[in-house]
Amino acid sequence: MRVICIECGALGRINKTNRLSDNVAHLYCQCTDAECGYRWVSTLAYSRPLNPSxxxxxxxxxxxxxxxxxxxxxxxxxxxxxxxxxxxxxxxxxxxxxxxxx
Ligand SMILES: [Zn+2]
CATH class of the missing domain: 1.20.5 (Single alpha-helices involved in coiled-coils or other helix-helix interfaces)
Structure with a gap:
């Protein structure tokens, strides 16, 4: 999974995942551009199935x-x-x- 820094558009890295429930997690992310250094939390949530299991x-x-x-x-x-x-x-x-x- 890719995360993009909203400050500079560079690729971000997920350093930690904090699972809040079976369907929701907080992703602790950091920009890979050393000059930017932006850190943020994104929310990852289950939305809907595309194909049944x-x-x-x-x-x-x-x-x-x-x-x-x-x-x-x-x-x-x-x-x-x-x-x-x-x-x-x-x-x-x-x-x-x-x-x-x-
Ligand atoms: Zn950045």
Whole structure:
């Protein structure tokens, strides 16, 4: 991971990571330009997944394989209802502003 000094634009070095939670950490950084010497703290936070973990997908598939045909039918029905609900929500979200200035 690269950090850039906001004072001079040179590459920064992460000297210490202070984990605040599973998803958030403070990075103690220092500019590598000796003439600048700027030091700062950046916050690193988990944002969102881009691709599901193969491990969790694999576990889910194994769990589904262990279900009876009746349980699979109930699961399919539940997932279809949930998917229909999400599609309705997506349509409503298109009309909402992404960012609203106060
Ligand atoms: Zn710098």
């Amino acid at each position: 193969r491990r969790s997908v694999g576990d889910a598939v194994l769990a589904v394989l262990g279900l009876s045909s009746e349980q699979r039918a109930i699961l399919a029905s539940t997932l279809n209802e949930q998917l229909a609900g999400e599609q309705k929500t997506d349509l409503n979200d298109k009309n909402k502003p992404i960012y609203q200035r106060r």
